[in-house]
Amino acid sequence: MPAEQSVQDKVRAYLQGKLPAARNLTLSDFVQTAGGWSHEIYVFYANWQEDSRNVTRGLCLRKDPGVGLLREISSLKEQYRVLQALEPTPAPTAKVYWYEEDPALLGGPFFVMEKVEGEVPNPWSRAGKQAYAEAARRGTLSRSFVEALASLHNLDWRAAGLDFLGAPGPGKDFALREVAKWESLIQQSLRKPEPVLMEVLMWLKANAPEAKRLAFVHGAYRTGNLIIKNDAIAAIIDWELQVIGDPLYDVAYVLSDLNREGSPLLSCVVEREFFLDYYQQLTGLTVDLDVCRYYEILYMMRSTAFWLSASGLFAEGKNKDLRLARTAYSVPVVLDMAAKALGF
């Protein structure tokens, strides 16, 4: 019986088909990264000869494993289209090359994009927090953090061709849509009644704010989702939750305690006052902190949905990753944050 082709062999064969002029194509430093919960991510260099030249290109392949997180509300094809639309804009993103749906190729949909050189220090680790704190003291990265976010919010999303994401209606529609989206994930994942979560959901529905302006919103803008090189944001990554919506949704995520455990800095990298001042200066927006507080609570609900979905995948035996199992213990902790934010 012939040995099963390795992922690396399959990727090489696929690339050879995409690069017919490439001779002696090889892949080097082929690694599946440990980061990321929802996709399999492979980074590598493709090396070949073409027109008597040696060519080396760093690539990253992002594949849908079929049973990853957020399958219900995020699509790989949408990520690819978003990155394609962002390429000519000032937003720092990776260039995408090919998208494939045929599961015969690698066992699931995937796309190939440029490997952006740089680092993604883990903001949850001690070393990562220290790296961000040192960068914050130097100052440049904090500025770049705000500028990259502003580059998204200042984007003319219709002109960029991002209207396929669907724009919410006026007023409270954006907030209510987000609540409904995450509530549907909760309903699919819930294995036992969660009365605290029910109270949070009801409060969110009863207190939805009006979006004063619509923008292209990343949906998870924080350190850990940013590739950093030379104290600047080289690329914004993790395009799974982007929406057309209230830009304060992203601002609230930056302000949230969820993303800076143990650090006095927002997202472990920027002083609160500087962030608010510089962001408002770059976007011309006024940050309404009451609205941000609402979105912060929405994020707590969203995190709960996320953890319920993750631990549910494990509990149902669909995924054996122990990191998913651990998230079951995160549910009461995040609900505790939400309860305290609501005053109980």
Place this chain on the structure above:
Amino acid sequence: MLSAQRFLDEVIAALRNVIAPAISDPYPKAQAYMAAVILEFVSRQVEERSDIATAKEQALSALFADLSRLLDRKEVLQPNGDEREARLCQVIERLYAERNRLGEEVFTAANRRVRQALRQLLDEDLKVAGKREE
């Protein structure tokens, strides 16, 4: 949350089938296998805590008793199934849905009492999931 037994079984399986085989150094490899063996013994010593379920039951009983005094509109409290936490979810949903008909004063009093019970439930869950005091 999954049962402690199920978690231990999964951790043991991961140690034995995924983690240990992937370690090439003999010493940490042996340690990983030994951790699996020890956890198997530990799993026979572990029992689920019953005090948490009991405390939650007491909190919910007190809540439903108080709510039946607070609310004239008893249909808000109509039980639907035996499971108390599922019933509480329905009560919360109905309180918000009936807010206008209940009036703000009654809603606020009932919601405050519900939140008090929710805090008790959360505190019970946090006995397991919360951060260990240093």
